[in-house]
Amino acid sequence: MTDVIAQRDHSERTAGEPAGRPASLIPVPLMRGISFLSFYDRFATPPMLVLLTRAEGVSLNSTVQLVTVYVLMYALGQPIWGLLGDRLGRLKVLRVALVGALIGSLASIIAPSFGALLVARAVTGFFIGSLFPNMLTVVGDSYAGAARAREISGLQTFTALGTTVAMLAAGGLAVWLNWRVVFGVTVAGTAVFLLALRPVKPPGAKETVRHEVRSAFTAWPIWTYLLGVLEGAILLGILTYIVPALERDGLSTAVAGAVGATYGIGVIGGAFLARLAVAGIGRTGMIAIGSATLFTAFLIAALSQSVGALVVTAILIGTSNAFLHSSLQGWATDVAPAARATAVSFFVASAFLGSSAATGLTGSMTEHGYQPIFEGTCVSTVLLGGLAVGSHALWSRYHAQ
Structure with a gap:
């Protein structure tokens, strides 16, 4: 098992990055x-x-x-x-x-x-x-x-x-x-x-490490930024509607906010599970699990906007954050080791951009309730999962050579 983990660690290390770690x-x-x-x-x-x-x-x-x-x-x-x-x-x-x-x-x-x-x-x-x-x-x-x-999951907790x-x-x-x-x-x-x-x-x-900022703007880093926009739109942007969906049905702001805070419980629990799972399934597997969890979360919200359903949705979104978002962030730390700070910052900015774009584009849809938003997000999550899992598997294979 140790050899398998070591091989996976090697395959997820960017070419040209020093093998020894301070x-x-x-x-x-x-x-x-x-x-x-x-x-x-x-x-x-x-x-x-x-x-x-x-x-x-x-x-x-x-x-x-x-x-x-x-x-x-x-x-x-x-x-x-x-x-x-x-x-x-x-x-x-x-x-x-x-x-x-x-x-x-x-x-x-x-x-x-x-x-x-x-x-x-x-x-x-x-x-x-x-x-x-x-x-x-x-x-x-x-x-x-x-x-x-594991360390990124710890930070996320x-x-x-x-x-x-x-x-x-x-x-x-x-x-x-x-x-x-x-x-x-x-x-x-x-x-x-x-x-x-x-x-x-x-x-x-x-x-x-010698820092070469231009390496943060080559093909693979730019691809992770594009994924960041899509993931930020789905995970962070649509998350915004959980509390308003509860308030629309008469729940007080304080209670709705407390329900929304269960997202944090999902992140904490998900981070614990992610630290246990990562050595066995690798980052590509983590992205797949996180995408499936996110799809399930919004499917539940699309079927029902009851308090119980949206509590489960918030927890599952938090769990997905620990698997999917932390894995994409980890990938962003790998794609340009000679300009790591630049790559990570652009990935974070991309997620913010996606979040803002999602709320801006879907704001007018709230007049007809939140179910259409959650239904559309389910479809978008399938697209995100396919692109993220497939491209990371390709990147890992290329950099294992």
Whole structure:
């Protein structure tokens, strides 16, 4: 069995990538903590929108812009952070991003007006956007094959925890204490991580991979970005409709949000299963299982929009995230080892683009209910699964030679 795993690890290592792996540049608990914080901050504002509307004396349409500008700057920053990571080094960019997130979060806390808060959240989104792709890149630099997949699943578990904590606790903190306390958590976290990074040193010259940014724009990397657009549209974009579908049938916002948070339970459980499965079935098998799980999730939603059905759908989407999304992210760390940070950042940006496009294109369909959206997504998932499984199997065969 060990020989089989070793052969698979070799087949999933990009040609020209060094066989020897340095120890992780950043301690694993620190990487997971940073991943948790990045997703906590990313999902902390939506639960507070109604409260912020009252506290700041503005319309709900205005407070929604806090999320819009944050996500926009998060997405637009991806190519910039990727290029900087390959040019300046992972550790230097990580420290800059943490300092920027610290400053942006402090500015959010002391913002004297809604306009100042809007600017502060945009700045924070730009810098927070660097953190998780940077962690993925470090994992790609430090591990190969099944070990890399397990570490990515570990990061995904903590991003799911961050998402779930934000969705369940941010609103409560804002109501019981003050909405500024929610952003104070990010301030405290970034400060702690900056201190924890002080003793960490960049790799020595012998361990440094030569970075050739152009390799991130060859055929295979571009193909993974295209898959990222399609997967982001299906998995992340249509996920947005789970909570509105529940609210449409009279469920309260709080209860609907709690049901939506079961997505995080699916990610956590799925990540545990994925770590157990990856050595035995490889990444192509992981993509196949994740695609089938995603199809099942939306098939259930297409057949029924009851609370029970949508709870199962949310959990299965989370499980699919752990198998499918983490596997595609892992592939993105492989396709351009000489420009890994750039490739990972463009993949993340592609998923964001797909998510935004999906909600933009399907928004008008909600007038007729959510069943047509879920039905169309089932068909799209079959296309995604076929393309992703087939192309990864081809890529693995080519790079095993």
